[in-house]
Amino acid sequence: MDSLSNIHLAHRATEVTPFLAMEVMERAKALETAGQEVIYLCLGEPDFPTPEPIVKTARDAMAAGETRYTHSLGRIELREALAEHYHQRYGVRVDTEQIIISSGTSPLMLLLFAALCNPADNVILTDPGYACYPNFIRFVGGEPRFLRTRPEHGFQPHPEEVKTLLNNRTRALLINSPANPAGSVLSKNELQNLAKLPIPLVSDEIYHGLTYEGEEHSALEFTDNAFVLGGFSKAYAMTGWRLGYLIAPKSAVRALQTFHQNVVISANSFVQLAGVTALKECDSYVAEMRAERIRPPP
Ligand SMILES: Cc1ncc(COP(=O)(O)O)c(C=O)c1O
Structure with a gap:
């Protein structure tokens, strides 16, 4: 002191x-x-400016006075656009009442682990993994239980190995595909098998849109017993805008919303409208950014 x-x-x-x-x-x-x-x-920051239509929407929205608090779950336009996105891309039906929009996925991770863990409850997560995850879990009094992953499994969790770490205080398995730092992607089959485990999945899908080989799958294709974190930072080159979302099972939404109302109140109003433009108009920009390769010096 x-x-x-x-x-x-x-x-x-x-x-x-x-x-x-x-x-x-x-x-x-x-x-x-x-x-x-x-x-x-x-x-993990794209080396591109944010696509122009997104910038224009935010500029116009600010000029039009879209500068107030919004619904604590997020603007309905953005929640509807996200529900449509999940239907188009993954064939899953998500209710707008299951979506919580916030200022990036990061605050939502804190809210989520606070909602899932009583002191001494644990969450299983991979080693290696995104460095902030264990801090969120510890901060709320939980225990991160690390699963040492193997190169032959693409540094992703294998269900049989997860089972060895489960106990009656395990509240979730945290997965991340495409993964930071490994870059590996869970196949449909692997995700399906992880979804059969007797605990909820927390699936961080922030790098969706930036898969270079194979197909991307959402945990929601295989189970309703999942919390999906996603955001605009990476695919749409919007790291500094701070916009993310959590899709939660209906039974958990009210607790998460209550917490969100207190801590964040709501995400930025005009940034949420920019997110609608990202989802509806910017697929081609994402494809162009993904296709960009480092060019050898002339
Ligand atoms: C795996 C992973 N999840 C989440 C985040 C944070 O995302 P956001 O900008 O939405 O808070 C990062 C940032 O690097 C990340 O690598």
């Missing part, structure tokens, strides 16, 4: 480990400001 201060920080505040990719980016920005040339390889 600072001898001149009476501030005691709680353990949960001091035990969160820094998000190292952000630390590297912040250091790189400082070097750039000091005049050094920097190539950014630190964060």
Whole structure:
């Protein structure tokens, strides 16, 4: 404790480990400001500007006064567009009342694990995996149970190995396909088998739209017992806009919504309208960005 201060920080505040990719980016920005040339390889961030129709929608919406709080689940236009997107792309029916829009997927992860875990409950997740997941789980008093994955399984969880970690305090299996950092994609068969496990899936589908080989599948094709996290940051080059969503089983929505109303209130109004444009008008931009390859120097 600072001898001149009476501030005691709680353990949960001091035990969160820094998000190292952000630390590297912040250091790189400082070097750039000091005049050094920097190539950014630190964060999962598309090297493209946000597609113009998305920018235009946000600009017009702001000018038209779309600058107020919205429904805490998110604007109905965006929830309808997402329900349509899931139907078109994966053939699944999602009710607009199952969708919670927020300022990126990250705050939704915190809300979700807070809703799922009592102290000492556990969530199974892969090692390697996205570095922030265990921090969210620990922050709410839960225990991350790591499944050491294997290269022959594409660093994805294998159902038989997941079973060895299950106990009566296991609240979910967290999956991520396409995966950070491995880049691997779960096949239909693999996802189907994981969906048969006797615990809910939390499926982080943020990298959907950026699959380079094979098909993308949503966990919702194989089970209703899943929480799907998705967002606009990666496929639509919208990292700084902060827009994401959670699709939850109906029985869990009210608790999540209540928490969301208190903590976030709602995502930005005009950014949500920009998300509608992304879903409805920007497939070709996503395809172009995906097709871009690093060109050899001339
Ligand atoms: C696997 C994974 N999930 C979620 C996020 C965060 O997404 P958002 O920008 O929607 O908060 C990232 C960011 O790098 C990520 O790699």
